[in-house]
Amino acid sequence: MARRRKPLIGVTASATGSIVPWLFNRMAVWRAGGEAVRLTPDRRCGFSNLDGLVIGGGDDITPTLYGAQVEPTIKIDPERDALELEALDWADRCGKPVLGICRGSQMINVHRGGTLHTDIYKVYVEAPRLRTVLPRKIVCIDPETRLHAVLGEGECRVNALHHQSVDKVGAGVRIAARDIHGIVQAVEVPDRSFWLGVQWHPEFLLLDGGQQQLFRTLVRTAAGVDTRRMAAE
Numbered sequence: 001m002a003r004r005r006k007p008l009i010g011v012t013a014s015a016t017g018s019i020v021p022w023l024f025n026r027m028a029v030w031r032a033g034g035e036a037v038r039l040t041p042d043r044r045c046g047f048s049n050l051d052g053l054v055i056g057g058g059d060d061i062t063p064t065l066y067g068a069q070v071e072p073t074i075k076i077d078p079e080r081d082a083l084e085l086e087a088l089d090w091a092d093r094c095g096k097p098v099l100g101i102c103r104g105s106q107m108i109n110v111h112r113g114g115t116l117h118t119d120i121y122k123v124y125v126e127a128p129r130l131r132t133v134l135p136r137k138i139v140c141i142d143p144e145t146r147l148h149a150v151l152g153e154g155e156c157r158v159n160a161l162h163h164q165s166v167d168k169v170g171a172g173v174r175i176a177a178r179d180i181h182g183i184v185q186a187v188e189v190p191d192r193s194f195w196l197g198v199q200w201h202p203e204f205l206l207l208d209g210g211q212q213q214l215f216r217t218l219v220r221t222a223a224g225v226d227t228r229r230m231a232a233e
Contacts, residue, residue, distance in 0.1 A: 007034040007051040007222035012084050012104070014058050014077050015042045021057055024203035025101075028212060029054070034219035039087065041079035047090040052097040052194075052222035055084055055104030057201060060164060066115040074118065085111055097194035097221040099214060100187075102162050105197025109187055112170030120165050120183055127181040130160045133204045139185045145176040146188050146228075147196060150217050151210040158185070158200035158211075165199060193228070194221040 011025045022038055029036040036054075037045055059077045063070050065085075070076070084104075088111040091098050100108040106116050117123050130137060135157035141148045148154060166184040169175060176196070177186035189195035194217060202211035221227045 007219050008049060009034045009036050009052045009054060009219065009222060010039045010045070010047070010050045010087065011036050011054040012039045012056050012080065012087060014080050015040045018056065018058055021101075021201070021203060024201075024206075025054055025056060028203045028206075028215045029219065031212065032215035032219040034215075034222065039083065041077075041083050047087060047094075050096065052218055053087055053091050053099070054218070055088070055098060055100045055107050055197075057102035057104065057161065059103070060118075061103065061106055061110055061116065063116075063118055066110050068115070068118055071118060081107075091195075092192070095193060097218050098192075098196070099194075099218045100197030101203065102199055102201055105187055105199050106164060106166060108189070108195060108197040109166045109170045109173055112173050112189070114170030114173055115167045117165050117167045120163055124181050124183055127179075127183060133159045133161065133201065135159055135205060135208070137185075137200070138180050139177050139200070140180065141177040141186070142175070145174070145186075146190065146194070147176040147186050147198070150196070150213055152213075153210060156208075156210060158198075158202075159204055160199075161201060162199055194218060 009029045013022050026036040060074045062076045084107050137160045176188045185199045187197045202214050205211040217227050
Protein backbone atom coordinates (compact mmCIF):
# COMPACT_ATOMS: atom_id res chain seq x y z
CA MET A 1 0.00 0.00 0.00
CA ALA A 2 1.37 3.41 -1.00
CA ARG A 3 2.20 5.70 1.87
CA ARG A 4 -0.13 8.68 2.05
CA ARG A 5 1.54 12.01 1.34
CA LYS A 6 1.59 14.58 4.12
CA PRO A 7 -0.37 17.75 3.40
CA LEU A 8 1.98 20.32 1.86
CA ILE A 9 1.66 23.73 3.52
CA GLY A 10 3.18 26.82 1.94
CA VAL A 11 4.59 29.28 4.51
CA THR A 12 5.18 32.81 3.24
CA ALA A 13 8.19 34.85 4.32
CA SER A 14 10.40 37.71 3.17
CA ALA A 15 13.26 37.01 0.78
CA THR A 16 15.75 38.10 3.46
CA GLY A 17 15.50 37.41 7.17
CA SER A 18 12.43 35.71 8.68
CA ILE A 19 14.51 32.59 9.38
CA VAL A 20 13.50 32.18 13.02
CA PRO A 21 9.72 32.45 12.40
CA TRP A 22 10.09 30.11 9.42
CA LEU A 23 11.82 27.45 11.54
CA PHE A 24 9.15 27.67 14.24
CA ASN A 25 6.35 27.53 11.67
CA ARG A 26 8.02 24.58 9.97
CA MET A 27 8.19 22.74 13.29
CA ALA A 28 4.58 23.57 14.14
CA VAL A 29 3.37 22.29 10.76
CA TRP A 30 5.48 19.13 11.13
CA ARG A 31 4.13 18.46 14.63
CA ALA A 32 0.63 18.88 13.19
CA GLY A 33 1.29 16.18 10.59
CA GLY A 34 2.12 18.33 7.58
CA GLU A 35 5.16 19.34 5.57
CA ALA A 36 6.09 23.01 5.24
CA VAL A 37 7.46 24.71 2.12
CA ARG A 38 8.99 28.18 2.39
CA LEU A 39 7.52 30.68 -0.07
CA THR A 40 9.40 33.93 -0.69
CA PRO A 41 9.31 36.43 -3.56
CA ASP A 42 12.55 34.98 -4.93
CA ARG A 43 11.75 31.35 -4.17
CA ARG A 44 8.32 30.36 -5.36
CA CYS A 45 6.84 26.96 -5.98
CA GLY A 46 3.72 26.26 -7.97
CA PHE A 47 0.69 26.89 -5.78
CA SER A 48 -1.01 23.92 -7.40
CA ASN A 49 1.33 21.61 -5.45
CA LEU A 50 0.13 22.99 -2.11
CA ASP A 51 -2.72 21.87 0.13
CA GLY A 52 -2.86 24.95 2.38
CA LEU A 53 -1.15 28.16 3.42
CA VAL A 54 0.38 29.91 6.39
CA ILE A 55 0.67 33.62 5.69
CA GLY A 56 3.46 34.43 8.12
CA GLY A 57 4.53 37.43 10.14
CA GLY A 58 6.97 40.08 9.01
CA ASP A 59 7.19 43.64 7.71
CA ASP A 60 4.19 45.95 7.40
CA ILE A 61 1.81 45.70 4.45
CA THR A 62 2.16 48.53 1.92
CA PRO A 63 -0.46 51.09 3.06
CA THR A 64 -1.49 52.05 -0.47
CA LEU A 65 -3.03 48.57 -0.80
CA TYR A 66 -5.75 49.64 1.62
CA GLY A 67 -6.00 53.32 0.75
CA ALA A 68 -3.58 54.79 3.31
CA GLN A 69 -0.41 56.79 2.88
CA VAL A 70 3.06 55.31 3.15
CA GLU A 71 4.82 56.60 6.25
CA PRO A 72 8.64 56.83 6.37
CA THR A 73 8.76 55.14 9.77
CA ILE A 74 7.43 51.77 8.59
CA LYS A 75 9.24 48.98 6.76
CA ILE A 76 7.38 47.46 3.82
CA ASP A 77 7.98 44.61 1.37
CA PRO A 78 5.91 45.18 -1.81
CA GLU A 79 7.23 42.04 -3.51
CA ARG A 80 6.05 39.93 -0.60
CA ASP A 81 2.70 41.74 -0.64
CA ALA A 82 2.27 40.71 -4.28
CA LEU A 83 3.22 37.09 -3.52
CA GLU A 84 0.75 36.80 -0.66
CA LEU A 85 -2.12 38.43 -2.53
CA GLU A 86 -1.52 36.01 -5.39
CA ALA A 87 -1.38 33.08 -2.95
CA LEU A 88 -4.65 34.14 -1.31
CA ASP A 89 -6.29 34.51 -4.72
CA TRP A 90 -5.28 30.92 -5.43
CA ALA A 91 -6.45 29.62 -2.04
CA ASP A 92 -9.78 31.40 -2.43
CA ARG A 93 -10.29 30.09 -5.94
CA CYS A 94 -9.31 26.51 -5.07
CA GLY A 95 -10.91 26.26 -1.63
CA LYS A 96 -7.64 25.79 0.30
CA PRO A 97 -7.30 26.52 4.05
CA VAL A 98 -5.33 29.51 5.31
CA LEU A 99 -3.82 30.42 8.68
CA GLY A 100 -2.71 34.04 8.92
CA ILE A 101 -0.15 34.99 11.58
CA CYS A 102 0.30 38.63 12.67
CA ARG A 103 0.97 40.35 9.33
CA GLY A 104 -0.82 37.37 7.76
CA SER A 105 -4.01 38.10 9.68
CA GLN A 106 -3.89 41.67 8.41
CA MET A 107 -3.22 40.45 4.86
CA ILE A 108 -6.35 38.26 4.90
CA ASN A 109 -8.35 41.39 5.71
CA VAL A 110 -6.60 43.57 3.10
CA HIS A 111 -7.04 40.85 0.47
CA ARG A 112 -10.79 41.09 0.99
CA GLY A 113 -10.89 44.88 0.80
CA GLY A 114 -10.45 45.75 4.47
CA THR A 115 -8.23 48.39 6.05
CA LEU A 116 -5.66 48.61 8.84
CA HIS A 117 -4.64 50.96 11.61
CA THR A 118 -1.09 51.86 10.58
CA ASP A 119 -0.19 52.63 14.20
CA ILE A 120 -2.43 51.21 16.94
CA TYR A 121 -0.87 53.44 19.60
CA LYS A 122 -2.25 56.54 17.88
CA VAL A 123 -5.75 55.05 18.03
CA TYR A 124 -5.67 53.01 21.25
CA VAL A 125 -3.76 55.52 23.33
CA GLU A 126 -4.26 53.62 26.59
CA ALA A 127 -2.82 50.37 25.24
CA PRO A 128 0.66 49.58 26.61
CA ARG A 129 3.53 49.28 24.14
CA LEU A 130 3.85 45.56 24.66
CA ARG A 131 6.36 43.65 22.53
CA THR A 132 7.21 40.15 23.70
CA VAL A 133 7.26 36.52 22.52
CA LEU A 134 5.93 35.51 25.93
CA PRO A 135 2.16 35.09 26.53
CA ARG A 136 1.52 38.41 28.30
CA LYS A 137 -1.53 39.73 26.42
CA ILE A 138 -5.10 38.70 27.31
CA VAL A 139 -7.36 38.03 24.33
CA CYS A 140 -11.15 37.70 24.55
CA ILE A 141 -12.65 35.36 21.94
CA ASP A 142 -16.18 35.62 20.54
CA PRO A 143 -17.95 32.38 21.58
CA GLU A 144 -19.76 32.15 18.21
CA THR A 145 -16.58 31.92 16.15
CA ARG A 146 -14.50 29.20 14.57
CA LEU A 147 -11.54 30.39 16.64
CA HIS A 148 -13.45 29.61 19.83
CA ALA A 149 -14.32 26.15 18.53
CA VAL A 150 -10.68 25.44 17.62
CA LEU A 151 -9.12 26.71 20.85
CA GLY A 152 -11.93 25.51 23.09
CA GLU A 153 -11.76 28.58 25.30
CA GLY A 154 -13.13 32.10 25.50
CA GLU A 155 -9.98 33.75 26.78
CA CYS A 156 -6.30 33.10 26.26
CA ARG A 157 -2.91 34.64 26.86
CA VAL A 158 -0.80 35.33 23.81
CA ASN A 159 2.36 37.13 22.74
CA ALA A 160 2.50 40.49 20.97
CA LEU A 161 4.93 41.64 18.28
CA HIS A 162 2.83 44.11 16.28
CA HIS A 163 2.07 47.81 16.05
CA GLN A 164 -0.70 47.59 13.45
CA SER A 165 -4.13 45.96 13.48
CA VAL A 166 -7.33 45.48 11.53
CA ASP A 167 -9.54 48.57 11.25
CA LYS A 168 -12.49 48.08 8.87
CA VAL A 169 -13.14 44.45 8.00
CA GLY A 170 -13.20 43.27 4.40
CA ALA A 171 -15.96 41.46 2.53
CA GLY A 172 -17.04 38.31 4.36
CA VAL A 173 -14.56 38.87 7.22
CA ARG A 174 -15.66 38.93 10.84
CA ILE A 175 -13.81 39.80 14.00
CA ALA A 176 -13.15 36.73 16.13
CA ALA A 177 -11.24 38.22 19.07
CA ARG A 178 -10.10 41.48 20.66
CA ASP A 179 -7.79 42.30 23.52
CA ILE A 180 -8.93 44.13 26.65
CA HIS A 181 -8.23 47.50 25.00
CA GLY A 182 -10.46 46.70 22.02
CA ILE A 183 -7.70 46.03 19.49
CA VAL A 184 -8.67 43.36 16.95
CA GLN A 185 -6.67 40.20 17.65
CA ALA A 186 -8.22 37.67 15.28
CA VAL A 187 -10.35 37.56 12.14
CA GLU A 188 -11.95 34.78 10.14
CA VAL A 189 -13.91 34.18 6.95
CA PRO A 190 -16.89 32.02 7.98
CA ASP A 191 -17.89 30.89 4.49
CA ARG A 192 -14.49 29.32 3.78
CA SER A 193 -13.33 25.90 4.97
CA PHE A 194 -10.67 27.41 7.24
CA TRP A 195 -9.57 31.00 6.81
CA LEU A 196 -8.42 32.24 10.19
CA GLY A 197 -6.00 35.01 11.11
CA VAL A 198 -4.51 35.69 14.54
CA GLN A 199 -2.58 38.83 15.44
CA TRP A 200 -0.20 36.92 17.70
CA HIS A 201 2.46 34.27 16.92
CA PRO A 202 1.19 30.78 17.84
CA GLU A 203 4.32 29.19 16.36
CA PHE A 204 6.30 30.56 19.32
CA LEU A 205 3.83 29.14 21.88
CA LEU A 206 5.12 25.57 21.55
CA LEU A 207 3.86 24.35 24.91
CA ASP A 208 0.33 25.73 24.51
CA GLY A 209 -1.82 22.88 23.20
CA GLY A 210 -4.64 25.20 22.22
CA GLN A 211 -2.40 27.39 20.11
CA GLN A 212 -0.87 24.37 18.41
CA GLN A 213 -4.41 23.24 17.63
CA LEU A 214 -4.50 26.07 15.08
CA PHE A 215 -1.84 24.26 13.07
CA ARG A 216 -3.47 20.87 13.56
CA THR A 217 -6.79 22.19 12.27
CA LEU A 218 -5.07 23.78 9.28
CA VAL A 219 -3.27 20.55 8.37
CA ARG A 220 -6.34 18.35 8.90
CA THR A 221 -8.43 20.65 6.73
CA ALA A 222 -5.70 20.58 4.09
CA ALA A 223 -5.86 16.77 4.22
CA GLY A 224 -9.56 16.87 3.42
CA VAL A 225 -10.93 16.32 6.93
CA ASP A 226 -14.19 18.13 7.70
CA THR A 227 -12.87 20.08 10.67
CA ARG A 228 -16.02 22.20 10.89
CA ARG A 229 -18.00 19.13 11.86
CA MET A 230 -15.28 18.01 14.28
CA ALA A 231 -15.38 21.43 15.99
CA ALA A 232 -19.19 21.30 16.26
CA GLU A 233 -19.02 17.88 17.90
